[in-house]
Amino acid sequence: MASAMGSLHLDLKDCGNCPIRHRAVCSRCEADELEVLEDIKYYRSYEAGQPILWSGDHMEFVASVVTGIATLSQTMEDGRTQMVGLLLPSDFIGRPGRDIAQFDVVAVSDVTLCCFRRRPFEDLMTRTPHIGQRLLEMTLDELDSAREWMTVLGRKTAREKIASLLLIVARRDASLRQKLPGDGMSFDLPLTREAMSDYLGLTLETVSRQMSALKKAGIIVLEGKRRVVIPDLEGLVAETGDDMDGGVIA
Amino acid sequence: MASAMGSLHLDLKDCGNCPIRHRAVCSRCEADELEVLEDIKYYRSYEAGQPILWSGDHMEFVASVVTGIATLSQTMEDGRTQMVGLLLPSDFIGRPGRDIAQFDVVAVSDVTLCCFRRRPFEDLMTRTPHIGQRLLEMTLDELDSAREWMTVLGRKTAREKIASLLLIVARRDASLRQKLPGDGMSFDLPLTREAMSDYLGLTLETVSRQMSALKKAGIIVLEGKRRVVIPDLEGLVAETGDDMDGGVIA
DNA sequence: GAGGCCATTTGATCCTGGTCAAAGTCGCGC
DNA sequence: GCGCGACTTTGACCAGGATCAAATGGCCTC
Incomplete structure (x- = not known):
């Protein structure tokens, strides 16, 4: 269904060098x-805009x-479409125990995935509790953010x-580059107006306005098409409606 | 913080007779x-309207x-409040690994909980994989429904x-009484207009209208205050916007 | 540099759902 | 029965965001 490009230059084969080694499942x-995981894993790449799953x-x-x-x-x-999640490195x-995709997954930027065939992965999960434990933790976190997003919507x-x-996006970007978000910070906004509207349950015209x-x-400054500067972080927080907003996210 | 009533008449002490034995964690x-679970569990009851957690x-x-x-x-x-989940038997x-509640939990009807102190439960989870496996499965299901609800909102x-x-609510009710939802079915709507509006991201006036x-x-018939009759299930499904709606839920 | 494509911005108008207000219904205790 | 309070319904009006439409700007190819 999805076309794989299958290019991988780095020595990703070695999990020890993997950029998501410390956060992934x-x-x-x-x-x-x-x-054991290295034996059954393989990589797939998708270009920006390509569907990954329907x-x-x-x-x-x-x-x-892994990236993208x-x-x-x-x-x-x-x-009518609603974005229900943003998938970051x-x-x-996917989920163990289900073989039919429930949602569409689309690459927004170029994306590299580290894949495991479902069956062997499920078998592995029953044998190595560390994977299941980490997946539970990640799923609970995602459930919390999905619920918080429900309030936004x-x-x-x-x-x-x-x-x-x-x-x-600002907080996630700061956490990726291991900095605290602060005044004057800037980041790339990887989403089109339409993608933003799908995420927010709005039209793209309203997003633009x-x-x-x-x-x-003066809450934000736009540099070129994609870059956003936040001169005053507190000001932005105040605009979100929930003030004091739960602190920094890991 | 929450007041427990601590009454339990039935021999709930015996997990074998528990009404949620086959679906719970x-x-x-x-x-x-x-x-082992029976040793560390205890029951708590809350009356309709009481807060369980802030x-x-x-x-x-x-x-x-367990009930309610x-x-x-x-x-x-x-x-402004948004309901992010409906908790049924x-x-x-709660979640292992977190000690601060993220959301408010309120009893809508009289509620009985089967509680485990968090620490012993967490320890138990690392030792008995069956609990973690089931919790993962339940959490993945909840994540899917949270995401589906995001589209509604x-x-x-x-x-x-x-x-x-x-x-x-109709489908859940049918599944509780082990019947297929069909024309002419009826069920109790346990929510006030305000609770419905909180769930749906609307005002209570709009819900009422x-x-x-x-x-x-003629899509629904109201019998008294709480009872809803669905003369034509297909008609109701058509009103939801997503037709063919994913079949019956367990 | 001209032209075309796409994302974005901006404008004008409409309509769904919110807001404010008042009346109606039900259940309950006195 | 009466009166009270909680919940619900209905009405009138308003406004936030959607819709429809056109203009702007950046980028790529030729």
Whole structure:
């Protein structure tokens, strides 16, 4: 269904050098467990814009995002779509025990996945508890963020939604480069206006208008097409509606 | 923080007779594992309307809902609230590895919980994989439904939202009494208009108006205050916006 | 540099659902 | 029975965001 490009230059074969070694589903594994994983893993690459999975597809593999960004979304028959998750490096795709995909997965940027055939992975999970434990932890975290996002979708105004999204991306970006978010920080916004609208339950026109409004209010500064500067982080937080917003995310 | 009533008449002490034995977090446990659980478990009861947990509370226990219904919700500083989950018998409250509650939990009807002190439960989980496996499975299911609900919140109209909620409650009710949902079925709607509005991201006035509209259109029939009759299930499904809606839920 | 493609911005207007307000219904205790 | 409180319904009006439409700007190819 999805076309694999299958190029991998680095010595990713060695899990010890893997960039997501400490955060992915395998992060708890010991050396011997990693060896087993190395035997059954393989890599796949997708170009920006390519579909990775369609809802209803048979899933022959589960995978970790190694590099790049993908979206998880649901589309209604009449075309309305809602993004239900943003998949970043170390996030997990698929679920043991289910072989039919429930949502669409699309590569937003170029994406590399570390894949495991589903059956061997499931077998492995019953034998090495570290994988299941880590997957449980990751799933609980995702459930918490999904629930927090429900409040954004159900109760926030357009402006608050935009501010919330910007803050999430800003914090994630800071955590990736191991810095604390602060005044003057900047980051790339990897999403088109349409993708943002799908995430926020808005139209792309409303997203554009609110971005302009936040720019005019001095809450954000846009550098070129993709780069966002936050001169005053507290100001942005205030725009999200929930103040004091739960502190920094790991 | 929450007041426990601590009354339990039935011989719930015996896990073998527990009404949620086959669906709860303990459903995979063998007899010997159940014995360990029985040693550390205790029951708590809450009356309709009572809070079970506040966001920010220290959680000294995790628990399974044995009987009754509770809501999981988030409240913004200015009072806007969003329900992020409905907790039904067999659903799990709390999470291993976290000691601060993230959401408010409130008993909607009288509720009985089967509680485990968190520490012993966590220890037990590392020793008996069956519990962790089942919890993972349940959490993955909840994540899927949370994501489906995001589409309801983000993209559906008020009328579609109401229809979606009614359909969910109808299906759950049918599955509880081990019947297939069908034309002419009826069920109790355990939620006030306000609770419905919190679930759907609407105001209670809009909920009331749309309920009236569905009644006028003959999609639903109201018997008394709480009872809903569905004369034509297909008609209700059509009102949800997603037709063919994924079949029956266990 | 011209042209075309795409994402984005901006404008004008409409409509769904929110807000504010008042009346209706039910159940309950006195 | 009466009155009270909680919940619900209904109405009038308003506004936030959607819709439809057009203009702008960047980037790529030729």
